[in-house]
Amino acid sequence: MKAALVQLCSGDDPAANLPVTAALIRQAAAAGAGFVLTPEVTNCVSASRARQMEVLTTEAEDRTLAALRDLAAAHGIWLLIGSLALKTGDVDGRFANRSFLIAPDGAVAARYDKIHMFDVTISDSESYRESAGYRPGAQAVLADMPFGPLGMTICYDVRFAHLYRNLAQAGARVLTVPSAFSPVTGAAHWETLLRARAIETGAYVLAPAQTGTHAASQGAPRRTYGHSVAISPWGAVLADAGTAPGVIYVDLDMNEVAQARQRIPALMHDPGFGGP
Numbered sequence: 001m002k003a004a005l006v007q008l009c010s011g012d013d014p015a016a017n018l019p020v021t022a023a024l025i026r027q028a029a030a031a032g033a034g035f036v037l038t039p040e041v042t043n044c045v046s047a048s049r050a051r052q053m054e055v056l057t058t059e060a061e062d063r064t065l066a067a068l069r070d071l072a073a074a075h076g077i078w079l080l081i082g083s084l085a086l087k088t089g090d091v092d093g094r095f096a097n098r099s100f101l102i103a104p105d106g107a108v109a110a111r112y113d114k115i116h117m118f119d120v121t122i123s124d125s126e127s128y129r130e131s132a133g134y135r136p137g138a139q140a141v142l143a144d145m146p147f148g149p150l151g152m153t154i155c156y157d158v159r160f161a162h163l164y165r166n167l168a169q170a171g172a173r174v175l176t177v178p179s180a181f182s183p184v185t186g187a188a189h190w191e192t193l194l195r196a197r198a199i200e201t202g203a204y205v206l207a208p209a210q211t212g213t214h215a216a217s218q219g220a221p222r223r224t225y226g227h228s229v230a231i232s233p234w235g236a237v238l239a240d241a242g243t244a245p246g247v248i249y250v251d252l253d254m255n256e257v258a259q260a261r262q263r264i265p266a267l268m269h270d271p272g273f274g275g276p
Contacts, residue, residue, distance in 0.1 A: 002032050002033045003037065003206060005249075007210075007211050007228040009224075011214050014056075016215075017044065018064050026075070029077050031247070034078060034146075035079075037176060038080065038208055039180060041097070041180055042082055042178075046214075047221075052133065056086060059096075072106050078101070080102075080176055082179075083099045094133060099152050112137065112152035113138075116163075151167030151170075155180060157177070161197065177194060177197070178209070186226075204256075205229075212226065
């Protein structure tokens with residue numbers, strides 16, 4: 001199957017972001033991609049909770065989700081909406097960071113809520129407290145695809161290797177890591193972490209990303225690293241989008257998964273041990 005990774009520079013206006021996203025998905029479908037992936041927070045990148053409260057909606061009301069479901073059906077493609085920022089019914093008002101797998105008939109085939117929250121202080125001028133605005137998920141998700149099981153994750157999850165090992169041992173042949181990575185940590189860790197997850201699991205890792213400086217009507221504009229990448233089951237970088245919005249392509253061959261796991265069968269080498 002031919003996969004396409006869409007790289008975006010979404011701002012804090014979902015209505016303005018949607019036509020840009022839709023155009024790149026159409027471009028990917030026209031190029032023959034049967035599986036198209038978008039980044040984390042496809043609908044809205046914002047550092048302002050007030051702005052998010054103003055423009056975000058529930059899943060049932062989200063226009064981006066509805067439009068992209070229609071688009072998947074119109075083109076007969078599998079579509080991973082990397083994630084959408086959505087309002088929830090939580091009493092504390094926190095949002096969900098939710099990834100959607102859309103089937104070629106437009107149905108929602110799977111949902112995954114980001115488990116690990118990005119609560120870090122990178123420098124004196126850059127810190128994040130994702131858990132203040134988003135509530136974490138609690139369930140790992142494996143979804144059925146024509147090529148086999150797909151393991152769904154989001155961004156900061158990539159630093160928690162056990163999640164990927166569990167997904168791979170449950171059958172995942174492809175792992176998705178839609179992201180909006182910080183430029184600082186991106187330059188230092190992005191490719192290394194993604195290659196490690198692929199090598200450890202013998203799976204394809206597909207990581208569509210946000211890039212650039214994101215338009216903001218309220219609050220400081222966010223910046224993200226870009227470099228959407230596709231990694232082979234042996235750990236090779238197959239495609240890298242650089243820092244411009246656009247689309248990159250990769251052919252997924254499940255024989256490569258089988259060969260990598262046969263050469264290094266580490267998924268079956270889990271001895272019991274005590275301590276520390």
